[in-house]
Amino acid sequence: MTHEQTTGTDQSFILNRFGYFIAILTTGLTALTFGIALMTPPLSGPFCTEGCYEYPYSDIASRFPRDYLWMYPAILLTLVYLIFMVCVYNYAPRDRKLFGQLGVAFSGIATLTLVADYFIQLSVIQPSLLNGETDGIALLTQYNPHGIFIALEELGYLLMSVSFLFIAFTYSRKDRLEQISRWVLLAGFWLTVLSLALISVTLGIHREYIFELAVISIDWLVLLTIGVLQSILFKKALRKQALTGERDLAPV
Template identity: 40%
Template sequence: MPRDYLWMYPTLLMAVVFLVLSVCLHYWVPPGRRLFSAAGVCLTVMAAGALVVDYAVQLTVLQAGLRTGETEDLSVLSQYNPHGMFIGLENVGYATLNLAFVFLGIALATRGSKLARATAWVFVAGGALTLLLLVVFAGIYGTGLDYRFEVMSLLVTWLVLITVGVLLSVTFARAGLTHDAHLTREKVSHGDTAD
């Protein structure tokens, strides 16, 4: 049974790390685009809150209750209940996180580099796709949504985060190299070559 919960640890970490990244992106975008990035940060806070509570309940309440045989009234909390609180909170968390992706992507759309614009496109496309899936699945399945949206939203969200992570790493590394080269040229032009 503990193996069924192992995947929640990196997912908890992802929620917190992405929250920090969204704040960093807010300060990185041009001032005229910060309304969009601020909306993205606010939505990320709500999404991270829902996901952290959801996974923390699974790890600290449900898992402990199952191990000690205290199972009364736990079924509504279980990740195995397709109509339970776990799936509901995940659906809310991932829908909100993907809406944050859209706002962050819009905020990044005006950054100068091709990589930053590609990052913006991945954010907007991934976020919009996930939200579209929610609307389509809810329309088709109604109250029988079960695990369908949860599984697809997890898939798209992780693909977006992996892709964006790579793109932003390269973008920031190049920006750092450019900044270091600029500082070196500035030192040389002022005759200050000592570090």
């Protein structure tokens, strides 16, 4: 084996091993974030039943940090999602790299949008309220069902679903697991488009955070599923390398 072949084999082994752990981490973080978010009751908008906050949302200081806890793992999950997409891009065969590049590009924009959105909530809203600086809070706070926070979340998760669309085409139709992964990603994208269309037609500008909840649920369910599937694919690649003797494989 030449030096170039050895180097390529080493890089492939590192990619598969690193990708395996990132896929597992993506699944675990998605489950954790989803669970915490589900246990955070809505205190404004159409799904609020009692103790609801209303405009101008100047009395929400007591809800920190309880209602913001889910944002910490959400930030970490979003960053890990970007790393995961890079791993999937590098896993893809050479003739499908273009789709992978497009998927990574959209995932980068989605990550920037969502991380900035969550960071603003954690670093701006509470300090401003404690200092009596309430100007602009109503437009920025997560409690405003048609505010900037909700709009940026919708945009971020829409972009995430677009990244799913492109990354889906990096998977082969010949391997069963890859074919399932492909359909899971495509289903996530089309469900997002369908939900946006239906909610927009039904509710128009009064959709508030209903589409936001729908797109987050769809995207996180896709991440849960694709994380498991891709971890199996990385594990299979590692076992294949061990069987072919390309690299001595330590236990995973």
